[in-house]
Amino acid sequence: MKKKAIYILVMIISVILIGTCSSTGSGGSGSIDPNDDSVTGGSGLSRGEDPSPQNAPGTPPPNDGSNSGRGASQSHTSLWNIPKPTSLKTRSENGKIVYLISTWRDLEFLSNSGKFGTSEAPNDGHYELTGDINFPLPLENTEEVEPDSGLKDDLNAESADDSQVKKNEEELNFLPIGSLPKKISFKGIFDGKGHAINNLVINRPEQDEVGLFRSISGATLKNVRLDNVKITGRNQVGGLAGGASNHKGSTTIEKSYVRGEILGANEVGGFVGYISGSNRLEITASSVGAEVSSKKGQHVGGFVGDMKILSNLYIKTSYMNGTVSGDNRVGGLVGNMNINTGIFSTFSYVSGTVSGSTSSGAVGILIGYVNTDAWGVGFPPQIVFGEKNGETVSGKVFFKRIGGSYYLPGIGSPKQGTPENTKALGLVDINKDKSKAFDDLTEVSNTEPYFVGNSGSWPILSWE
Numbered sequence: 001m002k003k004k005a006i007y008i009l010v011m012i013i014s015v016i017l018i019g020t021c022s023s024t025g026s027g028g029s030g031s032i033d034p035n036d037d038s039v040t041g042g043s044g045l046s047r048g049e050d051p052s053p054q055n056a057p058g059t060p061p062p063n064d065g066s067n068s069g070r071g072a073s074q075s076h077t078s079l080w081n082i083p084k085p086t087s088l089k090t091r092s093e094n095g096k097i098v099y100l101i102s103t104w105r106d107l108e109f110l111s112n113s114g115k116f117g118t119s120e121a122p123n124d125g126h127y128e129l130t131g132d133i134n135f136p137l138p139l140e141n142t143e144e145v146e147p148d149s150g151l152k153d154d155l156n157a158e159s160a161d162d163s164q165v166k167k168n169e170e171e172l173n174f175l176p177i178g179s180l181p182k183k184i185s186f187k188g189i190f191d192g193k194g195h196a197i198n199n200l201v202i203n204r205p206e207q208d209e210v211g212l213f214r215s216i217s218g219a220t221l222k223n224v225r226l227d228n229v230k231i232t233g234r235n236q237v238g239g240l241a242g243g244a245s246n247h248k249g250s251t252t253i254e255k256s257y258v259r260g261e262i263l264g265a266n267e268v269g270g271f272v273g274y275i276s277g278s279n280r281l282e283i284t285a286s287s288v289g290a291e292v293s294s295k296k297g298q299h300v301g302g303f304v305g306d307m308k309i310l311s312n313l314y315i316k317t318s319y320m321n322g323t324v325s326g327d328n329r330v331g332g333l334v335g336n337m338n339i340n341t342g343i344f345s346t347f348s349y350v351s352g353t354v355s356g357s358t359s360s361g362a363v364g365i366l367i368g369y370v371n372t373d374a375w376g377v378g379f380p381p382q383i384v385f386g387e388k389n390g391e392t393v394s395g396k397v398f399f400k401r402i403g404g405s406y407y408l409p410g411i412g413s414p415k416q417g418t419p420e421n422t423k424a425l426g427l428v429d430i431n432k433d434k435s436k437a438f439d440d441l442t443e444v445s446n447t448e449p450y451f452v453g454n455s456g457s458w459p460i461l462s463w464e
Contacts, residue, residue, distance in 0.1 A: 079136040085109050087120055102130045107197070111174060114181040123178065124187040135199040138172055174202045176242060178214035185217035185245060192224035192256070194463075200229040200260075208235045209242030210264070211273070216241045222254040229260035229290075235297075236273035237264030238305070239290060243274045250280045255449065255463055257287045265297040267305040269335070270322065275304055275311035282314045285449035285461050289352075293325045300326030301335035301368070302352060307381075309338050315345040317449055321352045321458065330356035331368035331412065332399065338371050342382040347441060347451075349398040349430065350410075351458050364412030365399045366427075372414060383411075385427050395428040398437040 082103045088110075089100045099121065101107055110116050110127075117123045178184050190213075197212070204210055210233025212226065213219075226239050236242040239258035244251045258270050267273040270288030275281045281304070288302050299306040302320035304313060313334065320332050329336040332350035334343065356363035372380050385397040399410045409427050430437045441451045442459050453459030 079104070079134060093126075096126065099125055099127045100130050101127055101133065104133050104135045107133060107177075108174070111177045112180055116177060116180065117182070117184045122188065123184050126189045126191070128191045129193050129195040129197075132195045133197045135172060135174075135197075135201065136168075137199055138169055138201065169203070172201050173204070174200055176202065176204075176207075176210055176214040177212065183209075183214065185215040186213045186219045186241075187217050189220045189222075190224065191220075191222050194223045194225070194255075196225040196227045197229070198227045200226060200231070202229075202231045202233070204233050207233055209233070209273070210236070211238040211241040213241040215243045215245050216251055216272070217245055217279070218249050218251055220252045220254070221256060222252070224256040226256075226258045226260060229258065229262075231261065232263045233273075234265050236267045236305075237262060238269045238272040239288070241272045243267075243276060244272050244279050244281045244311075245274075245276045250282050252282045252284070253286055254282075254284045255286060255461075257464070258290045260290050262290050262292045264294055264305075266294065267299045267335075268292060268294050268297070268326070269301045269303055269305040270320065270324075271303050272305075274299075274306040274308060275313060276308035278310050280312045280314065282316075283318050284316045285463065286318045287461065287464070288320045289322045291323050291325075293323070294327065296327050298326060298328040298330075299335040299368075300324055300330045300356075302332045302350065302354075304334045306336045307334055307338055307341045307343075309340045311338075312342045312344070315343070315348050317347045317451065317461065319349045319351065319458070319461075321350075323353045323355075325355045327357045329362045329369040329412070330354060331363070332365045332410075333367060335368045336371075337367060337369065337381045337383075339381065340379050342384075343367070344384045346385075346387050346396045348396075349437065349441060349458070351400050351430070354402055356412075362413040363402070364410050365402045366397075366410035368412045370408075370411055370414065383408075396440060398428050398430045398441070401429050401431050 082105045084105050088106055089102070090097050091100060092098070101110075110121055113121070115121045178186055200212065202210055209215055210231060212224075221240055224240065229239060231237065231239060233242065239260070239262050240253060240256065253271055256271075262268060262270060264273065270290050270292045271283065271286070272281065283303060292300060292302060294300045302322060302324045303315070303318075307313060315333065324330055324332055324335075326335065332352060332354045333345070337343065350365055354363060354365050356368070362369040366385075367383070370381050370383070385395075387394050387396055401409065409429060428437060428440075438453070438459060442453060443450075449462050451459035452462050
């Protein structure tokens with residue numbers, strides 16, 4: 001009898017222990033408290049903590065469009081089973097609403113729910129990523145379809161057929177934010193918090209103004225990382241936005257990068273397709289390592305495809321190490337500069353490759369074409385490379401020459417000019433003085449951001 005009592009007691013204790021373990025295990029997907037900056041549940045990592053190692057100093061991020069690796073292990077099932085939201089989660093900061101984006105479905109909500117520009121998703125609102133955003137990878141018709149992915153047809157096939165592949169491609173074909181319910185520019189703050197948006201696909205070859213955003217105007221895009229993106233449009237195509245337009249003030253891109261493929265016909269840029277109006281686009285501590293291309297078009301640039309009348313571009317501590325190609329007016333930074341425009345750049349470099357039609361001649365490692373206004377109806381463009389100190393300019397912009405001995409190095413056309421028209425001063429050709437380029441780019445700065453790396457290789461930004 002005593003042995004039986006002991007046996008029953010042991011069984012009761014075992015049941016209690018099993019119940020305790022199951023209730024406190026590591027399972028669960030985690031949840032976000034909108035009033036707290038931490039993430040609860042899941043892996044226990046706090047928001048902003050990156051579980052993957054950063055690039056070693058002196059090793060530039062890949063410029064071949066490859067995935068950064070973060071989130072790559074997620075299956076089709078887990079990504080497709082993320083529910084579509086009816087609204088975005090929010091938190092409060094200094095009495096203002098911050099809209100939280102946690103999944104690819106949240107980004108999709110901004111783009112195609114028809115609520116962007118309303119009180120539920122204001123176009124001048126403040127948005128933040130709470131973690132890496134991983135889009136599902138497109139299916140191929142030989143790929144096995146997981147049972148719970150929502151992609152299996154009624155025949156219960158073991159692999160995706162053509163109809164499934166088409167359905168998959170259509171759902172993953174992201175609509176640029178600001179296209180619905182009507183065309184509207186983003187004027188708020190979009191803070192990626194250093195998280196990546198992986199595998200974004202936009203395939204709209206018949207649509208103009210194509211990018212993550214259709215158009216930005218007086219907006220701030222910071223800490224945004226686009227990895228392994230494939231963006232295709234017609235005209236005015238960019239990684240972050242199709243264009244930066246119609247704003248009497250500054251539009252800012254800060255601590256951001258684009259990796260992947262950007263393809264269009266005309267006005268194609270790594271960051272934005274064009275700048276227009278009385279707009280000042282400021283690019284700081286950012287980089288493009290993408291393949292930016294146009295098969296038979298023009299106005300193609302590593303950063304900006306086309307600068308329209310009255311627009312200005314300020315570039316500081318940034319670089320382009322991708323590839324830029326097109327037919328005419330192709331440049332490593334900017335494809336085309338119109339009259340009444342200006343470029344001002346410091347502590348930056350271009351080490352990527354730039355190519356175009358040899359017959360046009362308007363191909364430059366920095367700027368493809370500069371409109372010097374032969375008809376005299378406007379002011380010629382102003383170009384200042386380097387820090388302006390009174391009447392002197394110190395060389396702080398470096399480039400890799402692609403051939404030709406131009407009066408204005410790094411500019412495709414006109415090959416000759418006058419200092420009054422184009423003040424391209426302080427340029428340093430890294431083919432001639434690479435050590436000086438590295439020393440100047442990595443010189444000690446009292447404020448972030450700055451370049452770091454190993455001498456003899458191209459430096460990267462301190463935050464990368």
